[in-house]
Amino acid sequence: QPVTMLVANEKPNIKILMVSMALQGHINPTLNFAKRLISKGIHVTIATTEDGGNRMLKHTDKISSDSGIKLEFFSDGLSVDFDRSDTKTFLNTIQEKGPQNLSNLITNLTKNETFSCAIVNPFVPWAIDVVAEHEIPCALLWIQASTLYSIYYRYFKNNDLFPKLDVPNEKVQLPGLPVLEVKDLPSLLLPSSPLHYKELMAYFIKALDKVEWVLGASFLEIEEEIVKSMDSLTPIYPIGPLVSPFLLGEKETSNVSVDMWNAEDACIGWLDNKPNSSVIYISFGSLVVLSQTQMNNIVTALKNSNKNFLWVVKPANNGGYETKDAAYELPKEFLKETEGRGLVVKWCAQEKVLMHPAVACFLSHCGWNSTLETLITGVPVICWPSWLDQPTNAMLIENVFRNGVKVNYGEDGVASVKEIERCIREVMEGPNAGEIKKRAMEIKDSARKALEEDGSSSNNFNQFISELIVKNN
Numbered sequence: 069q070p071v072t073m074l075v076a077n078e079k080p081n082i083k084i085l086m087v088s089m090a091l092q093g094h095i096n097p098t099l100n101f102a103k104r105l106i107s108k109g110i111h112v113t114i115a116t117t118e119d120g121g122n123r124m125l126k127h128t129d130k131i132s133s134d135s136g137i138k139l140e141f142f143s144d145g146l147s148v149d150f151d152r153s154d155t156k157t158f159l160n161t162i163q164e165k166g167p168q169n170l171s172n173l174i175t176n177l178t179k180n181e182t183f184s185c186a187i188v189n190p191f192v193p194w195a196i197d198v199v200a201e202h203e204i205p206c207a208l209l210w211i212q213a214s215t216l217y218s219i220y221y222r223y224f225k226n227n228d229l230f231p232k233l234d235v236p237n238e239k240v241q242l243p244g245l246p247v248l249e250v251k252d253l254p255s256l257l258l259p260s261s262p263l264h265y266k267e268l269m270a271y272f273i274k275a276l277d278k279v280e281w282v283l284g285a286s287f288l289e290i291e292e293e294i295v296k297s298m299d300s301l302t303p304i305y306p307i308g309p310l311v312s313p314f315l316l317g318e319k320e321t322s323n324v325s326v327d328m329w330n331a332e333d334a335c336i337g338w339l340d341n342k343p344n345s346s347v348i349y350i351s352f353g354s355l356v357v358l359s360q361t362q363m364n365n366i367v368t369a370l371k372n373s374n375k376n377f378l379w380v381v382k383p384a385n386n387g388g389y390e391t392k393d394a395a396y397e398l399p400k401e402f403l404k405e406t407e408g409r410g411l412v413v414k415w416c417a418q419e420k421v422l423m424h425p426a427v428a429c430f431l432s433h434c435g436w437n438s439t440l441e442t443l444i445t446g447v448p449v450i451c452w453p454s455w456l457d458q459p460t461n462a463m464l465i466e467n468v469f470r471n472g473v474k475v476n477y478g479e480d481g482v483a484s485v486k487e488i489e490r491c492i493r494e495v496m497e498g499p500n501a502g503e504i505k506k507r508a509m510e511i512k513d514s515a516r517k518a519l520e521e522d523g524s525s526s527n528n529f530n531q532f533i534s535e536l537i538v539k540n541n
C-alpha cells in the first residue's frame with residue numbers, strides 16, 4: 069500500500085513524546101514538528117527543562133488545552149536562580165541529573181499512557197539512553213543542516229578526514245561539499261571551543277546506535293549530495309523546511325508558540341509604510357549578542373548606506389551566553405538621526421517580518437531556524453556567523469545555496485564598516501543582487517515543493533508515520 073494512502077486512511081492512535089532543551093532555537097523546531105504531527109491526529113507531549121520553559125512561558129499564553137500538545141517539565145538539576153551562562157556547570161549538571169529527572173517524568177506519564185515513539189533533540193543526547201531504558205522506540209530530530217549531521221558523524225567516527233584544526237585556513241575536503249576551510253567548520257570542533265560542547269556531540273554520535281529514525285529539519289533539494297553521502301553510513305531523512313505553519317500559508321493547527329521575549333507587533337505596521345524591498349532586517353537570534361565594536365561598525369555602515377532598517381537588539385540579562393563587552397543599546401544620536409528610516413525592537417515576530425514585502429534582506433547570525441525561515445520566504449541573507457553551526461551555515465548560504473553573501477572578518481575577528489557596506493550593496497543593488505534574489509526565489513519554490521504532496525519531505529514524513537503505525541499495530 070502506498071505510504072500516503074496509509075496515512076490518509078488511518079486514524080492513528082499514536083502518542084509521541086518529544087524531548088528538548090527549552091532554548092528558543094531548539095524549542096521552535098520541536099513545536100513546529102509537534103504541530104505537523106498533531107495535524108495528522110497524533111498526540112504529542114513535549115518534555116522540556118523547567119527553567120527555560122518557565123522563562124519562555126512568561127512571555128506567551130499558556131499552552132492552550134485544546135492545542136493537542138501537552139507540555140511537561142523536568143529539572144536540569146540546578147536551582148532557578150543559577151546563572152546558566154556558566155555553560156560548563158550547566159551542561160555537566162543536566163547530563164548528571166537530567167537523565168534521572170526525565171526518567172521519573174516518563175515513569176509518571178506512562179502510568180496513564182503508552183508512547184509509540186520518543187523524538188529526541190540531539191542536544192540532550194542522554195535522553196536517547198533514558199527512552200531506551202523505558203523501551204520506547206526513539207527517533208532523532210536533527211534540528212540543524214544535514215551538512216552538520218554529516219560533519220559531526222564523520223568527525224567523531226573517522227578523524228582522518230580532518231586536518232589539524234588549529235589552522236583556520238587549512239583545507240578540509242568532505243564528501244558532498246565544496247572544499248572548506250577549518251574556519252567554516254562548526255566552532256565546537258575547533259581547539260578554541262570549550263571541551264564540554266564537543267563532548268555533547270560525541271555523546272550524541274555514540275548514542276545514534278539506539279536511534280531508529282533520524283529526521284532532519286532541512287530539505288533534500290538544497291543538500292542532496294550530503295544527504296545521499298550519509299545513506300551508506302547512517303541515513304538522515306529530511307522532513308523540512310521545519311518552519312511554522314504560518315510561513316507555509318497553512319492554518320495553524322494550534323495556537324501554541326513560546327517566546328523568550330514579547331514580540332513587538334508595532335514593527336509590522338511600521339513595515340507596512342515602507343516601500344517593497346527597501347528594509348534591511350537585522351537579528352542575531354536568541355543567544356548571540358554583539359560586542360560594542362561590532363555594533364558600532366554596523367551603526368556606521370547603516371548611517372552611510374542610507375537604507376531603511378529594522379534591528380532586533382535583545383535586552384540585557386537574556387539568560388546567559390553573553391560576551392564580556394556585550395552591547396545592548398544603540399547610540400541615542402544614531403536613533404535620532406535615523407528616526408523614520410530605522411526601527412529598533414527588543415524582539416519581533418520574525419516569521420511575519422520575513423514574509424513582509426518591505427523586507428529586502430536579512431543581516432543574520434545564520435542560526436539554522438533563521439536560515440530555514442529565509443529559505444522558505446526567499447529573503448537574501450547577509451551572513452554574520454558567530455559560533456556553533458553558524459560558520460558552516462554561512463558557508464552554505466554563500467557557496468552552496470548562493471542566496472546571500474558572507475561578511476569577512478578582519479584579523480581582530482570584526483567586520484569593518486567598509487566590509488558591511490560592501491555586503492549591503494552586494495545583496496541590495498550591486499551587479500550580483502539580481503542573481504542572489506533569483507536564487508533565493510528558486511530555493512523558496514523548491515522548499516515549498518518539498519512539502520507538497522509527493523514532495524521529498526512529505527514522503528519522508530509519511531514514511532515515518534506509516535512505519536510508526538505498523539509498529540503500533
Ligand code: UDX
Nearest residue numbers: 093096353354355380415416418435436437438456457
Ligand atoms: C541556536 C543556535 O545559536 C543556532 O546556531 C542553532 O542553529 C539553533 O540553536 P538561535 O541562535 O536562537 O539558535 O538562532 P535560530 O536557530 O535562528 O533561532 C532563533 C529563532 O527565534 C527563529 O525561529 C526566529 O524566528 C526566532 N526569533 C528571532 C524571533 O521570533 N524573534 C526575533 O526577534 C528573533
